[in-house]
Amino acid sequence: MFRHFDRKKFFVIPLAFLLLSLSLSAVVLHSASAASSLAQAGAASGRTIGAAIAANLLGNNPYTTIVQTQFDGVTPGNEMKWQTTEPSQGSFNFGPADQIVSFAQSHNMKIRGHTLVWYNQLAGWVNNVPASQILSVMNNHITAEMTHFKGNIWYWDVVNEAFNEDGTRRSDIFQNDIGNAYIADAFTTARAADPNAKLCYNDYNIEDMNSAKSQAVYSMVQSFKASGVPIDCVGFQSHFIVGQVPADFQATLQKFANLGIDVQITELDDRMPTPASSANLNQQATDYANVAKACLGVSRCNDITTWGVGEPDSWVPGTFSGQGQALLYDSNYQPKPAYTSFLNALGGSAVIPTPTPTTGGGSTPTPTPTPITGGSGSCSVHYVVSNQWNSGFGASISITNTSSTAINGWSLKFNFPNGQTITQLWNGTVTQSGSSVTITNTSYNGSIPAGGTLNSSPGFNGSWSGTNSSPTAFTLNGATCTVA
């Protein structure tokens, strides 16, 4: 009897553990499939996640590495504006924008064209054109620019910021010389110039449907749809102040989408007084998550673009004195709490869910993940030099946990073969002694699920001379990794 009981126990208890570990693996596998970049997370639900970028910053790191690894859309921040593209009448300069287009294409990113008709950053000569010629000057500009970029632009901001806060039309050269019809004229010309590009009206302070401006833009789009003026989209710039994302943002997006157009979040940022308090950084994390949720809640919302990458390239500090930290990355291009919450809200959670028992009665113990401690093949490292110049270079390191145990806290070691030195590292903490490098996790990227690849993987800028070969051996928590 006792022998029989003991034997049963001998099998039943391990079986229970086996079932538990199978259910844990299912959870972990689910987590392992979570996206590790904003672009991957957005793509899972068909959204493009973009950033406004500047041609003269391409090549800078970590800026460029972040753009390439986190985003799958770009908007030129200034390079496609009239001031740059037609600085004198009939003389076109597409060089800076071409740089962005070729960068985007070589990284498989979508391009939003910004912007064809706008009162600001307009070439000075336009203001001296006789009123009777402004319509043809506007149409010529649209046609020339769209023809140059034909086939390469996903959505164009055809007309930008044409309304005042009270819903009246902004007084500018186009409104004053052509009249109310200029916006419809611009869209009609744009459709003819590149029939395959989607055409947007783009503005700020239209995210709350109760505002007079939002209602005026809505009425215009409604009338365009009724009369056959070609419009495909409204861009909601979304230059927010921390804690003030309108509660009805999703409802506003849906209201516009119901007109039969796409809606896009085109210039997202969320500013606060600087230096930033942790309360505001946390509120900002909530704000970014709410924006992601608003877009995900509207099937025709297919793009979220942030207006820049990090604090150094943001327009905010230069425009609003004492304000800043409006983007996902901080002054050192480190991801902020907003990055993590935005990624999570997009569905790219790096958090391992706590497993719940599938049957009632009693609680399931939550396992404490233990670091892997030895043995070859329990980790895999992919080291990539993404950029190299004069004496500097940028690199990223992707770490995969190929073991069947979750990692909670990691330390990666390797040796540089040619005396390279890390000068700046993100998504980790580095110590370097001679050629020997140790990188450890930060507070937000310590976990690597079994079978999963680290979210927010470390990257760095370094210096080199002579030769810049990649390290050939890595250990993770003492275990030798395969080099992918």
Ligand code: G3I
């Ligand atoms: O290129 C010159 C440089 O030669 C000069 O030394 C420097 C000194 O002022 O200015 C540089 O030009 C600046 C330009 O950005 C490029 O950096 C202009 O001063 C500056 O006014 C301009 O600001 C741009 C702003 O539009 C103009 O309104 C921002 O970069 C750009 O991000 C911003 O973008 C707009 C969107 O197009 C429309 N929605 C609002 C958004 C934010 O203002």
